[in-house]
Amino acid sequence: MTSDLKVNGFKAAAVRSGIRGKDRLDMGLIVCECSAAAAGVFTTSRVKAAPVLLDIERLASGRARAVLVNSGIANACSGEAGMAAAVAAGRLAADGLGIDQREVLVSSTGVIGEQLDLACFEKGVPELIRSLSADGLTEVSRAIMTTDTVPKTAVRHVEVDGKPVKLAGLAKGAGMIKPDMATMLAFIMTDAAVEPACLRTMLRAGCERSFNRITVDGDTSTNDSAIILANGLAANRPLTGSSEGSAEFGRALNDLLKDLALQIVRDGEGATKLVTVRVTGARSDAEARQAAETVANSNLVKTAFFGEDANWGRIIAALGRSGAEFDQYKVDIAFDDALLVADGLGLGRGAEAAATGVLRNKEFSVNIDLKNGEGLYACYTCDFSLDYVRINADYRS
Amino acid sequence: MTSDLKVNGFKAAAVRSGIRGKDRLDMGLIVCECSAAAAGVFTTSRVKAAPVLLDIERLASGRARAVLVNSGIANACSGEAGMAAAVAAGRLAADGLGIDQREVLVSSTGVIGEQLDLACFEKGVPELIRSLSADGLTEVSRAIMTTDTVPKTAVRHVEVDGKPVKLAGLAKGAGMIKPDMATMLAFIMTDAAVEPACLRTMLRAGCERSFNRITVDGDTSTNDSAIILANGLAANRPLTGSSEGSAEFGRALNDLLKDLALQIVRDGEGATKLVTVRVTGARSDAEARQAAETVANSNLVKTAFFGEDANWGRIIAALGRSGAEFDQYKVDIAFDDALLVADGLGLGRGAEAAATGVLRNKEFSVNIDLKNGEGLYACYTCDFSLDYVRINADYRS
Numbered sequence: 001m002t003s004d005l006k007v008n009g010f011k012a013a014a015v016r017s018g019i020r021g022k023d024r025l026d027m028g029l030i031v032c033e034c035s036a037a038a039a040g041v042f043t044t045s046r047v048k049a050a051p052v053l054l055d056i057e058r059l060a061s062g063r064a065r066a067v068l069v070n071s072g073i074a075n076a077c078s079g080e081a082g083m084a085a086a087v088a089a090g091r092l093a094a095d096g097l098g099i100d101q102r103e104v105l106v107s108s109t110g111v112i113g114e115q116l117d118l119a120c121f122e123k124g125v126p127e128l129i130r131s132l133s134a135d136g137l138t139e140v141s142r143a144i145m146t147t148d149t150v151p152k153t154a155v156r157h158v159e160v161d162g163k164p165v166k167l168a169g170l171a172k173g174a175g176m177i178k179p180d181m182a183t184m185l186a187f188i189m190t191d192a193a194v195e196p197a198c199l200r201t202m203l204r205a206g207c208e209r210s211f212n213r214i215t216v217d218g219d220t221s222t223n224d225s226a227i228i229l230a231n232g233l234a235a236n237r238p239l240t241g242s243s244e245g246s247a248e249f250g251r252a253l254n255d256l257l258k259d260l261a262l263q264i265v266r267d268g269e270g271a272t273k274l275v276t277v278r279v280t281g282a283r284s285d286a287e288a289r290q291a292a293e294t295v296a297n298s299n300l301v302k303t304a305f306f307g308e309d310a311n312w313g314r315i316i317a318a319l320g321r322s323g324a325e326f327d328q329y330k331v332d333i334a335f336d337d338a339l340l341v342a343d344g345l346g347l348g349r350g351a352e353a354a355a356t357g358v359l360r361n362k363e364f365s366v367n368i369d370l371k372n373g374e375g376l377y378a379c380y381t382c383d384f385s386l387d388y389v390r391i392n393a394d395y396r397s
Numbered sequence: 398m399t400s401d402l403k404v405n406g407f408k409a410a411a412v413r414s415g416i417r418g419k420d421r422l423d424m425g426l427i428v429c430e431c432s433a434a435a436a437g438v439f440t441t442s443r444v445k446a447a448p449v450l451l452d453i454e455r456l457a458s459g460r461a462r463a464v465l466v467n468s469g470i471a472n473a474c475s476g477e478a479g480m481a482a483a484v485a486a487g488r489l490a491a492d493g494l495g496i497d498q499r500e501v502l503v504s505s506t507g508v509i510g511e512q513l514d515l516a517c518f519e520k521g522v523p524e525l526i527r528s529l530s531a532d533g534l535t536e537v538s539r540a541i542m543t544t545d546t547v548p549k550t551a552v553r554h555v556e557v558d559g560k561p562v563k564l565a566g567l568a569k570g571a572g573m574i575k576p577d578m579a580t581m582l583a584f585i586m587t588d589a590a591v592e593p594a595c596l597r598t599m600l601r602a603g604c605e606r607s608f609n610r611i612t613v614d615g616d617t618s619t620n621d622s623a624i625i626l627a628n629g630l631a632a633n634r635p636l637t638g639s640s641e642g643s644a645e646f647g648r649a650l651n652d653l654l655k656d657l658a659l660q661i662v663r664d665g666e667g668a669t670k671l672v673t674v675r676v677t678g679a680r681s682d683a684e685a686r687q688a689a690e691t692v693a694n695s696n697l698v699k700t701a702f703f704g705e706d707a708n709w710g711r712i713i714a715a716l717g718r719s720g721a722e723f724d725q726y727k728v729d730i731a732f733d734d735a736l737l738v739a740d741g742l743g744l745g746r747g748a749e750a751a752a753t754g755v756l757r758n759k760e761f762s763v764n765i766d767l768k769n770g771e772g773l774y775a776c777y778t779c780d781f782s783l784d785y786v787r788i789n790a791d792y793r794s
Contacts, residue, residue: 043717044718045714045717045718046716046717046718046719046721046722046723046725047713047714047716047717047725048717048725074710076710076714077710077713077725077738077741077742077743078742079726079741079742111708111710112708112709112710112711112713112714113709113710113713113738113742113743114743221714222710222713222714222717299696299785299789300789303785303786303789303790304789304790306786306790307789307790309790311508311509312509312510313471313473313474313508313509313510313619314509316444316474316509316510316619317442317444317473317509317618317619319443319444320440320442320443320444320445320619321441321442321443322443324443325443326443328443328444328445328474329476341474341510344474344476345474345475345476345510346474346510346511384786385786385790386783386786386787386790388696388700388786389700389703389781389782389783389785389786390783392696392697392700392701392704393700393701393703393704393706393782393783
């Protein structure tokens with residue numbers, strides 16, 4: 001796995017800085033040997049963590065060289081002291097690396113409302129800089145884990161303008177996950193040459209089809225960030241959107257982002273199942289989205305998945321309150337290919353037994369046809385288990 | 398308790414009809430000795446159960462004499478057969494009582510998507526009619542329970558136009574509860590004389606401040622119904638809204654409805670705590686409502702309540718995604734009187750310890766001041782426990 005994540009021109013490292021005690025990796029650094037085109041997509045919450053506000057400001061330039069990240073404390077709701085800590089932590093990395101602090105991005109994830117201790121960065125950052133290596137991204141993927149049970153990484157190769165290009169991504173997130181940026185951090189490194197404006201457009205479009213389509217618990221965080229750095233060492237002519245290879249690169253990026261997003265749902269707090277909720281036949285894509293997201297976020301639907309109970313009444317009840325317009329006696333519902341409801345009526349015990357068989361799988365889809373138009377949408381959710389409550393009744397202690 | 402629920406002119410009974418097996422009360426009948434003014438408020442879901450559709454139609458007249466109710470099967474998503482069963486069940490009661498079937502309302506609660514067996518009504522309705530008594534409302538409150546652990550009843554006395562008037566109410570509901578009509582049935586009987594149009598207005602206003610302000614799990618049902626019958630035997634001059642005594646009657650009705658609503662939240666599936674979420678200082682009441690409901694429905698906030706963890710970061714994260722406008726560094730948050738966050742910043746370990754003390758209570762309030770205007774709103778929620786998942790992963794089996 002380690003060698004897989006290497007991307008030409010990038011080095012990385014992770015250390016135990018002390019934020020989360022002595023024994024846990026909790027700080028990481030990703031550095032590019034040259035200035036890279038850079039873009040970010042951030043939480044839509046009105047309450048944004050200090051590092052999010054700082055990165056939004058710094059990414060206006062479209063360029064960056066390093067990302068310093070910590071877990072344990074979110075540096076959110078931390079006021080002027082929190083912003084000062086974010087700036088100071090970034091400056092420590094910039095000074096150590098001999099680069100402009102405006103080219104250092106910072107990310108944090110963890111508990112809201114606590115202050116970062118700069119001493120951890122004074123200890124951790126020099127260690128990080130000494131340990132930088134081409135193999136380091138795997139360690140960073142571990143250092144950013146909070147309630148995650150597994151690190152999340154993905155790699156894609158694509159040819160652009162006759163040149164081989166690589167993308168490597170790492171992500172964290174397991175709870176506080178829902179559409180419009182989940183509680184998650186994702187970092188994507190590529191050696192492609194991409195114009196900053198084009199990179200921003202492609203990242204936003206890719207997030208729209210990946211991280212913005214997943215839900216674990218319907219909550220959104222103050223720290224959600226997806227950041228991409230493209231250093232251009234592949235030496236393709238810089239992608240502009242309309243240039244040759246843009247479509248291929250965009251597809252590879254979308255595919256990588258979706259891969260990471262589904263890893264997050266699979267590792268959802270307490271999750272035992274990955275469920276695709278697909279709505280077709282809505283009056284519009286927007287109504288299909290309302291319908292799909294209401295089903296995907298329904299606690300009653302999700303606990304029924306956990307119980308492997310083909311309780312389609314809960315699905316149709318969620319559709320009924322979603323705001324989408326439809327005739328209840330036209331709705332079809334299938335689990336994978338097992339049709340359970342036709343024209344709003346259950347198909348009886350045989351169909352239900354087949355659908356229950358599908359629910360026993362680790363991954364399946366719920367396919368809903370409203371038969372009221374051409375609108376469609378798909379999103380991804382997990383089941384809702386006893387462990388979700390155990391984890392979240394006890395997260396801070 | 399039994400004698401408490403008696404209202405002049407009303408009789409009731411409950412039986413084991415067989416819908417839920419031999420041993421459970423599952424059918425009830427409430428009958429008024431004369432035609433009563435009647436009004437109802439029903440689910441806003443696009444997917445409405447057959448009895449809801451039938452009652453909406455019948456209540457256009459503003460009058461009714463009986464309510465026939467069953468638990469076990471919701472008669473929702475049941476198509477033409479379901480509507481035929483609702484009509485036939487009502488007709489059995491009408492014929493047995495010798496009244497017009499258009500004056501019989503029907504209600505159902507239970508599993509969606511299954512058909513009622515009319516044989517249960519052919520057996521149950523004659524038994525119900527034989528057993529009618531002035532003491533019967535208590536038994537009806539038991540017959541409508543599903544995942545409820547306790548029956549829910551309330552009584553109010555008020556003087557109207559110099560006459561003593563009584564209101565008695567019964568309700569069910571524990572899961573699939575959220576604002577805009579919870580999964581619940583409520584029946585209110587009164588001997589007041591009230592014009593039907595006035596009764597409708599008062600019921601709607603009262604539901605807005607009670608059943609529409611509670612949430613257990615953010616789900617809404619296909620069957621939610623609140624029905625009031627006012628038989629006029631108290632012989633006050635009929636209330637018209639502007640008439641003397643209308644305000645007093647309205648207050649008593651609101652108070653009774655809120656009492657029933659809070660009983661539902663206290664008995665929320667798996668709930669161990671009743672929490673009032675109160676938002677002040679929003680730009681408008683509508684934004685205060687958005688903010689309060691987002692906090693009240695957040696799984697992360699509710700699991701923290703269950704864990705008695707004063708994790709205010711989850712509250713501010715919920716506010717941040719609620720859509721309400723505010724400056725995060727102006728927000729105050731208190732649990733009862735224990736101020737925990739001032740101007741968006743935590744007040745430290747001492748304040749958190751005091752707030753944690755409040756969380757150990759069975760009932761407390763979360764008071765949020767956004768300091769951005771005059772808008773305010775309060776709603777009621779419960780914590781989210783392991784038992785919620787246990788109950789709902791297993792409801793049908």
